[in-house]
Amino acid sequence: MSRIGKKPVELPSGVTASVSGQTVEVKGPKGTQTFVATDDVTITVDENSVSVEPRGNSKRARQQWGMSRTVVANMVHGVQNTFKKELEIQGVGYRAAVQGSVLKLNLGYSHDVNFDIPEGITVTCAKPTEIVVEGHDIQQVGQVAANIRDWRRPEPYKGKGIRYKGEYIFAKEGKKK
CATH class of the missing domain: 3.90.930.12 (Ribosomal protein L6)
Structure with a gap:
């Protein structure tokens, strides 16, 4: 089980996220960043958080789970800070x-x-x-x-x-x- 992947990414005020298919787009005061996740994870956007869940229990799905969550968290930080x-x-x-x-x-x-x-x-x-x-x-x-x-x-x-x-x-x- 991924300890990192379990935790949702909080969206601070002024930052919005949207998901279309496997593409995540994060917009903030400093710009926009996009990330295309693999088919091994499911990404959902709530009101003020982004959650990543694995599809299945394969080793690759569990690897991509934590990595995808970290990439999304870095994008959220990047559109607000440097x-x-x-x-x-x-x-x-x-x-x-x-x-x-x-x-x-x-x-x-x-x-x-x-x-x-x-x-x-x-x-x-x-x-x-x-x-x-x-x-x-x-x-x-x-x-x-x-x-x-x-x-x-x-x-x-x-x-x-x-x-x-x-x-x-x-x-x-x-x-x-």
């Missing part, structure tokens, strides 16, 4: 700057990396070594942050690279003479 991922850059000469809709990264390569910021995502750099990725779609925010991090992942010897704020990098010991 999701945020913070990245830190560590390394001598490594820095970032936003110019228009392009994030310019200086990461020790022979050239600067120009990362195009996708629609619906806001990237800011308060300091040259801090990047903040914000948006209303949690999946897109996480994917953009992961794509930025992939340009220079933290290495385990000196710790240089792009890491999530608060991420711990296990440091390895170098060669000994």
Whole structure:
């Protein structure tokens, strides 16, 4: 039994949800998001809540039950607030700057990396070594942050690279003479 799936998603004031077939549409002050659920779950909208129930007792139906409820809850949160991922850059000469809709990264390569910021995502750099990725779609925010991090992942010897704020990098010991 899914503990997450049992709990209905409460709709705060100003947020509405509608279901047509397997498509859930959530509207709020910050925009609209849609999600197409699999045929393994049934989604119903009450006055101020959205409920997800599994169809049958198969393993896949139980998996989709909790996942679908979580996606709907993230959509409800996203149309009212924003999701945020913070990245830190560590390394001598490594820095970032936003110019228009392009994030310019200086990461020790022979050239600067120009990362195009996708629609619906806001990237800011308060300091040259801090990047903040914000948006209303949690999946897109996480994917953009992961794509930025992939340009220079933290290495385990000196710790240089792009890491999530608060991420711990296990440091390895170098060669000994």
